[in-house]
Amino acid sequence: MNTKIRFAxxxxxxxxxxxxxxxxxxxxxxxxxxxxTWLTYLRESMDQKAKSLPDGVKLQFEDARxxxxxxxxxxxxxxxxKVDAIVVNPVDTAATKKITEAAVKxxxxxxxxxxxxDDLNLPKGVVTVASNDLEAGKMQMQYLADKMGGKGDxxxxxxxxxxxxxxxxxxxxxxxxxxxPGIKVDQEQTGVWLRDKGMTLVNDWLTQGRKFDAxxxxxxxxxxxxxMALKQAGVEKGxxxxxxxxxxxxxxxxxxxGELALSVFQDAKGQADGSIDTAVKMIKHEPVEPAVWVPYxxxxxxxxxxxx
Numbered sequence: 001m002n003t004k005i006r007f008a009x010x011x012x013x014x015x016x017x018x019x020x021x022x023x024x025x026x027x028x029x030x031x032x033x034x035x036x037t038w039l040t041y042l043r044e045s046m047d048q049k050a051k052s053l054p055d056g057v058k059l060q061f062e063d064a065r066x067x068x069x070x071x072x073x074x075x076x077x078x079x080x081x082k083v084d085a086i087v088v089n090p091v092d093t094a095a096t097k098k099i100t101e102a103a104v105k106x107x108x109x110x111x112x113x114x115x116x117x118d119d120l121n122l123p124k125g126v127v128t129v130a131s132n133d134l135e136a137g138k139m140q141m142q143y144l145a146d147k148m149g150g151k152g153d154x155x156x157x158x159x160x161x162x163x164x165x166x167x168x169x170x171x172x173x174x175x176x177x178x179x180x181p182g183i184k185v186d187q188e189q190t191g192v193w194l195r196d197k198g199m200t201l202v203n204d205w206l207t208q209g210r211k212f213d214a215x216x217x218x219x220x221x222x223x224x225x226x227x228m229a230l231k232q233a234g235v236e237k238g239x240x241x242x243x244x245x246x247x248x249x250x251x252x253x254x255x256x257x258g259e260l261a262l263s264v265f266q267d268a269k270g271q272a273d274g275s276i277d278t279a280v281k282m283i284k285h286e287p288v289e290p291a292v293w294v295p296y297x298x299x300x301x302x303x304x305x306x307x308x
Contacts, residue, residue, distance in 0.1 A: 025057045025085075027279050028078030030071050032091040032115070034063040036193060037221055038246045038268060039089065042114060045272030046087070057280060059087075066160075068095045075099050078108075085109040085279040093164040094118045100126055109282035113275040118164055122290065127282065129274040129292040133165045136264045136296045137172020140243040143262050143298065144214050147241055151182030152213035155205060157198050157226060158190040159218035166190075169218045169245060186212050191222040198225025206233045213240060220244035220251030220263055227259040247299050247307055255304045263299040265307055270294040 027050070031043055043061060050057040060083070064071035068091050078086050079102060086103055088110065090096050096117040103110035104123050112128045122128070144154070156173065159166035170188075177183055187205055191197035198217060205212070206229065217223035223244030230240055238258050244251050247265030254260040274292045281288050299307055 025055050025280065025283060026060065026081075026083045027057060027085045027087055027276070028060050028062070028074070028081070028083040029087045029089075030062045030064055030074040030078070031089045032064050032071070033066050037248055037250070038219065038266065039114070041248065041268040042089070042272055045269045046113075046276055049269075049273045049276045053276070053280065055280060057276065059276075064091050066091055068092050072098050072102070075102055079103065079106045083108065084283045085111065087111045087113055087275050087279055089113050090115045090117060092162040094162065109279060111275050111279045111282070114271055115163060115165055116291070125282070127278050127288055127290055127292065129271055129278055129294065131266055131271065131294045131296050133168035134172040134175075136245045136266070137169040137174075138176050139172075139264050139296060139298045140169075140216055140245065140262065141173040141176035143300070144216065144241055144243055145176060145180050145183060147261065148183060148213055150180045153184050153186045153211065154214040154216055155186050155202070155210075155212045156188040157201060157215060157217040157222040158188060159193045159222075161190050166218055173216055186210060191217075191225065193219050193221055195221040195225040195228075198222030199229045200225075202226040202229035203232070206230070206235075214261075215240060215242045217242065217244050220246040220248045220254070220260070223260055223263070224250060224254055227254060231259075245296075247297075252299065252304055252307055255299055255301060258301065261300075265297040265299050267294050267297075 047059060050059045062074040071091050086108055093115050104125055110126045114130055116128045116130045189201055191201050215226040223242050226242050241261040244260050244263040247263050251263045255263055271294050274294055278288050
C-alpha cells in the first residue's frame with residue numbers, strides 16, 4: 001500500500017511540476033515604441049492573447065523608444081533574466097543582427113513581429129510574423145489608379161525611413177505606377193508615421209501652390225493628417241483621393257466618412273496571435289514555419305462595415 005502511495009505521490013508531483021513549467025512561461029517583448037497607434041493595438045492584442053492561453057503565459061513589455069541601442073539592451077536583459085522566449089518589434093529592420101546573435105547564442109527562441117528584419121536568411125530558432133508590405137502598397141495604388149483613370153499627380157507620405165515597411169509599401173506603390181505613365185509623383189517625403197507630420201507636410205505643399213489628385217500614405221495616421229490639412233485649406237472632401245494602410249479604428253471611421261478613399265487592413269490581432277502562438281510552440285519544441293504571413297485586405301467605402 002505504501003509503495004502505491006509513494007508512486008501516486010511521485011506521479012502527482014511530476015504532473016504538478018509539468019503544469020507549473022507551462023504555467024510559468026515568461027516572454028520578454030521589446031516594442032520599437034509605445035506611442036504609435038497601430039503598435040498599441042498590436043501590444044494590447046498580444047497581452048490579450050497571452051491571458052487567453054491555458055498555459056498562463058506572462059509577457060514583460062519594454063518600450064525601446066525608437067532607440068536601437070536601448071532595444072538591444074532590453075533583449076540582453078531578457079536573456080539575463082532567462083525568459084523562455086523573446087518577441088521583438090524592431091526599431092530598425094537593418095540593425096537586428098546583434099539581437100539575433102544574442103538570442104541564438106543564449107538558445108532562447110526569438111520571434112520578430114510586424115517588421116521583418118532586412119536579413120532574410122535568419123538562423124534556426126528565429127521566426128518572423130508579419131504581413132507582406134509590398135502587397136499593401138500594390139493594393140493602395142491599384143485602387144487609386146483605377147479611380148484616377150490612369151492619370152494625374154500624386155504625393156507620397158513615407159513612414160520611418162529606417163523601417164522596411166516604409167520601403168516595401170512604397171516599392172509596391174511604384175510597381176503599380178510603372179504600369180501607369182500618366183500618373184506622376186509630385187512629392188515624396190517622410191512623416192515618420194505621425195498624424196501631425198502628415199498634416200504639416202500636406203499643408204506645406206498646399207501653401208506652395210502644389211496641385212495633386214491623390215495622397216498615398218504609408219499608414220492611416222499620416223493619411224488622416226493629410227485629410228485634416230486639405231479640410232483646413234477648404235479643399236472639397238473627396239476631390240483629392242487619400243489612401244492609408246492599417247485599418248485602425250480612426251482609419252475605418254475616416255473611410256466611412258469619405259475622408260479617406262481607402263485603407264488596407266493590417267491585422268494587429270492576427271500578427272499578435274501569430275507571434276505569441278509561435279513563441280509558445282518554439283518553447284515547447286513544436287514545429288513552426290520560419291515566416292508566418294498574415295494577409296492584408298483592402299478597405300473601401302463598400303466593405304468598411306466588415307472591419308472592426
